[in-house]
Amino acid sequence: MGRGFSVETLSRSGSLCSAQSGMLPLNASQCGFCTPGFVMAMVYAQITKKDQTPEQALAGNLCRCTGYGGLIEATRIAQSQPLDRAFVDEIEGATTVLRQLSRGGxxxxxxxxxxxxxxxxxxxxxxxxxxxxxxxxxxxxxxxxxxxxxxxxxxxxxxTKFCEQLLLREIRSDIIEIGAAVTIEDLENSLVSEYPELQEWFQRFGGPQVRCSGTLGGNIANGSPIGDSAPVLIALGASLTIHSCRGRRVIPIENFFIEYGKQDLLRDEVLVSILIPRRTHIRRLAVEKISKRYDQDISIVLAAMAEISGDKPSYRFAFGGMAGTPKLAEKTMESLNPDDLTSDFTPLSDHRAEAWYRLAVSKNLVRDFLDGDTSRE
Missing domain, CATH: 3.30.43.10 (Uridine Diphospho-n-acetylenolpyruvylglucosamine Reductase, domain 2)
Incomplete structure (x- = not known):
């Protein structure tokens, strides 16, 4: 038992759990190198009971022996079964002990x-x-x-992940406030009911291992131009709360990214929470991730596009992978002409894609959104 966490084995008694035993008749384990990761993915699917395909449950795990058929079927069977009683007891016992630990740092x-x-x-x-x-x-x-x-x-x-204020998840009348240390998995649980269009985006953010560890604040504060969260939050009109011993300030998230490798965060400051507007004025939202692989890949381009309702609809088009920072396509938002993306961005060519390809894809995504083809209503 560590301070603030617990490590539990699947078979303290020496017998196999249901996920392990289900793999054997299907020849789902051969060399064994990848087996622990697959077993843990199956058990996690049993714990969470999420409505997902076996392929989604296994995302993030690779096998070079079995061809995946047996693994997918074993996962399908595991998803239909309850978690082993012995393991439930282990989790409940660990939870009880963890809650009794000192709450001091x-x-x-x-x-x-x-x-x-x-x-x-x-x-x-x-x-x-x-x-x-x-x-x-x-x-x-x-x-x-x-x-x-x-x-x-x-x-x-x-x-930072033990700081209680950074673990906040609060839904208010006009704002959803998410602490910077909230994991991507917990963010999904808080946000998808408000923005169901984000379901696929969450699934492609990374496998369960990454989503359960990676945090929203970390993904933002790193300032990566190809981080998947920033364009979405920019399109939604989110703001950041930044604290120091000198006080607190709130800035639009698009202003946080100054240039490549430089963010608006002083050396004594901490990103504490993200303020995401409720659905009130957002009529349509589409998020499109372009990458070489569907799962577990870094974005070539990530486009987040929102239509804001009003007497005259307005739009927010935010892109990652098109510049040294994630940013709004301001001229295109004003003109609604996809060709103006060439004025908004001068993308680079790298081993993922050429600059012309990034521009061409982005123009098509904006064009489709304006035509209504990417609406997820």
């Missing part, structure tokens, strides 16, 4: 490194003020790659 300090995990916003901001060079980490889906691929060795890490 913790720090781990040695001679050359330090980790802080504050529980309150006041403590987080105080740490940020006094250790402005520390690395803020929440879900660690990007941070883990900095460690394993770039071989970074940060001397001071501040974990």
């Amino acid at each position: 913790f720090s781990i300090i040695n001679h050359n490194s330090r980790i802080d995990a504050p529980k309150t916003l006041e403590n987080l901001l105080d740490l940020r003020k006094n250790f402005s060079s520390a690395t803020l980490v929440s879900g660690a889906t990007d941070f883990g790659l900095w460690i394993t691929k770039r071989l970074d060795r940060p001397s001071h890490v501040i974990l």
